[in-house]
Amino acid sequence: MINTMECAVDAQSLISISLMKIHNSRTQRGGIKLHKNLLVSYVLRNARQVYIKEKYAEIYRMQQYEEVMTVCNEIQELNPLDVEAEDREEEQLERAACCGEAAAIHREDCVKEPEPGFYRSCCMEPAPHYEHFTLTNTNNNNTHCNKTTVLDLDTHVVTTVENGYLHQDCCCDPQTPQRKRKGDFGCGASDPEDVPDFSTARKRARREDCALPSLEYTDTSNISNLISIFGSGFSGLLSRQADLEQICSKPALASLGAWTRAIVAF
Amino acid sequence: YPISIINKINVCHSEVLSFVTADIISTVEFNHTGELLATGDKGGRVVIFQQEIENKNLPQFRSEYNVYSTFQSHEPEFDYLKSLEIEEKINKIRWLPQKNAAQFLLSTNDKTIKLWKISERDKRPEGYNLKEEDGRYKDPNSITALRVPVLIPMDLMVEASPRRVFSNAHTYHINSISVNSDNETYLSADDLRINLWNLEITDRSFNIVDIKPTNMEELTEVITAAEFHPLHCNTLVYSSSKGTIRLCDMRESALCDKHSKLFEEPEDPSNRSFFSEIISSISDVKFSHNGRYMMTRDYLSVKVWDLNMENRPVETYQVHEYLRSKLCSLYENDCIFDKFECCWNGNDSVVMTGSYNNFFRMFERSQRRDVTLEASRENSKPLQVLKPRKVCAGGKRKKDEISVDSLDFNKKILHTAWHPQENIIAVATTNNLYIFQDKVN
Numbered sequence: 001m002i003n004t005m006e007c008a009v010d011a012q013s014l015i016s017i018s019l020m021k022i023h024n025s026r027t028q029r030g031g032i033k034l035h036k037n038l039l040v041s042y043v044l045r046n047a048r049q050v051y052i053k054e055k056y057a058e059i060y061r062m063q064q065y066e067e068v069m070t071v072c073n074e075i076q077e078l079n080p081l082d083v084e085a086e087d088r089e090e091e092q093l094e095r096a097a098c099c100g101e102a103a104a105i106h107r108e109d110c111v112k113e114p115e116p117g118f119y120r121s122c123c124m125e126p127a128p129h130y131e132h133f134t135l136t137n138t139n140n141n142n143t144h145c146n147k148t149t150v151l152d153l154d155t156h157v158v159t160t161v162e163n164g165y166l167h168q169d170c171c172c173d174p175q176t177p178q179r180k181r182k183g184d185f186g187c188g189a190s191d192p193e194d195v196p197d198f199s200t201a202r203k204r205a206r207r208e209d210c211a212l213p214s215l216e217y218t219d220t221s222n223i224s225n226l227i228s229i230f231g232s233g234f235s236g237l238l239s240r241q242a243d244l245e246q247i248c249s250k251p252a253l254a255s256l257g258a259w260t261r262a263i264v265a266f
Numbered sequence: 267y268p269i270s271i272i273n274k275i276n277v278c279h280s281e282v283l284s285f286v287t288a289d290i291i292s293t294v295e296f297n298h299t300g301e302l303l304a305t306g307d308k309g310g311r312v313v314i315f316q317q318e319i320e321n322k323n324l325p326q327f328r329s330e331y332n333v334y335s336t337f338q339s340h341e342p343e344f345d346y347l348k349s350l351e352i353e354e355k356i357n358k359i360r361w362l363p364q365k366n367a368a369q370f371l372l373s374t375n376d377k378t379i380k381l382w383k384i385s386e387r388d389k390r391p392e393g394y395n396l397k398e399e400d401g402r403y404k405d406p407n408s409i410t411a412l413r414v415p416v417l418i419p420m421d422l423m424v425e426a427s428p429r430r431v432f433s434n435a436h437t438y439h440i441n442s443i444s445v446n447s448d449n450e451t452y453l454s455a456d457d458l459r460i461n462l463w464n465l466e467i468t469d470r471s472f473n474i475v476d477i478k479p480t481n482m483e484e485l486t487e488v489i490t491a492a493e494f495h496p497l498h499c500n501t502l503v504y505s506s507s508k509g510t511i512r513l514c515d516m517r518e519s520a521l522c523d524k525h526s527k528l529f530e531e532p533e534d535p536s537n538r539s540f541f542s543e544i545i546s547s548i549s550d551v552k553f554s555h556n557g558r559y560m561m562t563r564d565y566l567s568v569k570v571w572d573l574n575m576e577n578r579p580v581e582t583y584q585v586h587e588y589l590r591s592k593l594c595s596l597y598e599n600d601c602i603f604d605k606f607e608c609c610w611n612g613n614d615s616v617v618m619t620g621s622y623n624n625f626f627r628m629f630e631r632s633q634r635r636d637v638t639l640e641a642s643r644e645n646s647k648p649l650q651v652l653k654p655r656k657v658c659a660g661g662k663r664k665k666d667e668i669s670v671d672s673l674d675f676n677k678k679i680l681h682t683a684w685h686p687q688e689n690i691i692a693v694a695t696t697n698n699l700y701i702f703q704d705k706v707n
Contacts, residue, residue: 033439
């Protein structure tokens, strides 16, 4: 687990700082320093991992609320009684209360049993290869994200990501009750400050998201501008940058993943 | 040697040598006898100092190092193909063992290694038949008699001339050179490759280590330092940015991609941070003089390894552990990328390395004693014993202690060297070279 506590700046700032360093190194006298840039890319990867986890936690919370709202609306629609306009305000208050309750219940349930199709994720990249476990992985060499299977060693949960959606296939041990999953997609909302516990880096299957959700780019346009430098893999350091518009397109996302793969490859 | 050097070293300020130029010292190296001390700087210059011992017969003798020779080793170059400037900064200097009257050293910048001959001239010929004293040629018709030119004494002149230029063998930046104990070959290492040269042959080198992946996107580590074993001419080690050291035996195969030994200490998972990879990168590796141990320097510590034990170092010394909580700021100001070197004393009982605020540290291995000293003009006067320093990591600061926050991170000692036989050390701050020696009571 990356200890973020001792770091004075947050993950997002570290990403910006790191990208600026790489960008500046291109104009430094004597040429690009391979060693320094490699080390910076490690910091970049670590910061992105933390950043993405924090974002997912946030997104999860948002999605949960949306889900609950949808459920509430559906419940409302099923009501045969016609709702008068003047009663609507009352309705909404009730709905809010119901949603609040439902949300609470839902959250509790989720702790015990995560539901599939919950997470909107972008294409998942194959996890880095670690010595201590084997990763069932398909389409390892494909630049397009397709299907990735990951085994979580702690919970024995096998997860498949297909076309950008995260499913939970099965539990390896049917006897083992589904307990709260730790990690990236742990249900039961984790606060941004509560960074998921990973035990040791080597045991955990790590997945690298190849792109942030598109809404993030508006917030962090600085980052996306500099990410465009890495149009194609680590060698992207030496080549010219891709267009900014291409960043959000699927091929660009895939190539960004190639870059990510480069820096996480062990 | 005294048994406890830390106690007796009472390091005193022998000489302060400073350079007029703004060039930053980039390497410091004693020759094999310790009589000569070479420094290289960012401007491509090499300055060699020679030891002069005063009053050797007296109980209290002092060594002085005076400038012996200065020359421009490397010039800035431009790679037109890649549109890149090649820095003239001298990355490393290594002396060859002396074979005749002249001295030889290898100096390297990022791309080119040069063999320099440093020789003395204290006589000059006089009485040429065909030339005047000022060098003009005489009219042959005016010569009526012949004479034999004679050599007359002159003021000592030290000349440096480039004897070999070893170029075009490295795509990446050269970080190390190391002369083999066979005195015929040497290695040069860049980020991804190590080449073997014959000192006589400049148009050919053999690649013995290549860690470049087929696909550069899969790059995960680079070579950070390499050195030949001091006694076994077939053995070399190289360190990596991942904190591992590989020992290779050149007898096993022509290409030493497969290591004979891999030295690696497992990472402490509780210490994992954003910067774990950076601080575990090894910046220097040095064999002990007796060839039984090697020492590595990473950002926060010095580790001594027994060549027979691969899974962990036998000794670990914390250089400035108080910086662990400051890694973020040190990353922002780029200090975390500083490459500190380390060195052994002559009998391998003490190791030394630099730190910030012009501090340098010595660790005595058997007694497990260590000391922090400062190299600065203000705090040193000739013959004054250096006062040990202490950094206050937290809590209440005692008198004479320095708090972590008041350390000057622009004042760093990256390069240190220890005389191979005596207790004389050379410590380079940014612009100054300090030479300290043991005060004999």
